[in-house]
Amino acid sequence: MNQQTKQKIKDRIIYGLLLLILLVFLFPIIWMFLTSVKRPIDAFTMPPVWIFRPTLENYKAIFVQSRFYYYFLNSVVITTVAVFLATLVSSIAAYSFARFKFFGNRQILLGLLLFYMIPAIAYAIPLFMIFSRFSLLDTHLGLILVYTALTIPFSTWVLNGYFVTIPKELEESAMLDGCSRIAALFKIVLPLATPGITATAIIEFIATWNAFIFTAILASTRAKTLPLAVTGFITDKGIMWGRATAAAIVIIIPVFIMIVLAQKYIIMGLTRGGVKG
């Protein structure tokens, strides 16, 4: 066997191993999807069945009986508005950090990271007290405010990283022509930074979409979002697995669509958050 063949065999083995590991990582989700379309008899038999007659009864149940369309709507509205507001506010702030030398520039930017480090429960407990005083408990507005605020620190940090890479000369020449700073921001910098902004916004959307603890503590009925709704199937009398797995798939589907459509942006957003400088 020559070197080339040996290399090819080695490559094939590694590729096979990689696919195997990928399968292991995908298996829980696949299994959950299969369970969600099984009838109860099929879902709980041991040994597990791989061939069965699929049914949509679980999905019908959660949408009709458990009002899942309502929670889905809540999630969509709250997440979209919060991420939109946060991205807007963060862009403006990040621009300042990226372009101006001012006292506390570096320190405040580093300080933003601190917010991200503090465990959610430290915010949730006082917010519970504050919201109850201001009648913000269980309101869409309340949740939107919280998620917007939570998104801003990390968003600003990452967007600053993007803005710094855009050459100053473009805005400077525009301002020489009479353009104001703000106009330069909106007409020149933001369009150029669109990939970075999109990547950040997508990551933040997914993170907010998946958020649980603040909904659990601050909005348990009317403004309930999907992650909390899923846990509704865990009752004292037992877990309604059929509905829970269907609900879980419903939560995953938008994220899955995003991966299919915007994988490049997602990877940009995830790695940028970890890359220094």
Next chain:
Amino acid sequence: MFIHQSKALHQTRHYLYPYLFLVPALLVLLSILIYPLLYCFEMSFHSYSLARGLQFIGFRNYVEIMHDPVFWKSLRVTIIFSLFAVSIELLLGLFLAIMLNRKLWGRNVIRGLFLLSILVSPIVSGIMWRFMYNADFGIINYFFEIMGFLPQVWTGDPSTALLSCVIVDIWQYTPFVMLLLLAGLQSIPKDFYEAARVDGATSGQQFKYITLAMLKPMILVVLLMRTMDSFKVFDMIYALTGGGPGTSSLTTSIYAYYTGFRSFHLGYASAISWIMALITIMICLLYISSIEVPSVD
């Protein structure tokens, strides 16, 4: 004098100008994050009851925490969870990143599919794995039996509950580590390896002196990001085991939650939360000292 005043005003406006851009962000952060944090700190010196609201009790909460065996157990649980999860994620993620750092057919698709476990809500992960871990109809025990091992109770057994949580965390975040390390690997110039090979270096030496050395900054970033996130873990464990059975998988976040919203000892819960915040911030300072700030300088 008129000209002097005008110039001074102009300079003040220039001086304040950058801060103007920060106002919207700062307004939101101040009211929704900073003020609550300070309020939480204040609450930690009070005791809360539904009847009488907040009553000042000084340091009593903190003293009680020091003597609270459940608190210390929860710290141990959190640290063990974090240690095992992060170290295995790092090793496994590095292994995967190296494998993926080749010309492979469908590499982008493979990479994209690995993303799925990162982007699933931790609550969903908890529920998903809870189903698989089920002692009676869970598929994990099925595979165990096929391979000749004894079926376990997993989330229902104190000796395996935390392990079950660690496995789920590894499942969820190894691809994230892989992703970041892959980005790091791809930024290493190929010529380095060429030059080393010409100089007679073995693959082992190449790995140690080129790969690992160039990856070190990224590894540090990943290490600290994951440590911080695993310290804060809540959703996944809440859904998977609820912190039990008993206190076997009770992390400090979950303990604070139960203290505050099941027992309604909000003052005590605030104190626990603040101690947690301080511990995490200390780790954060470590993180900050190892990265650079991209700024105007």
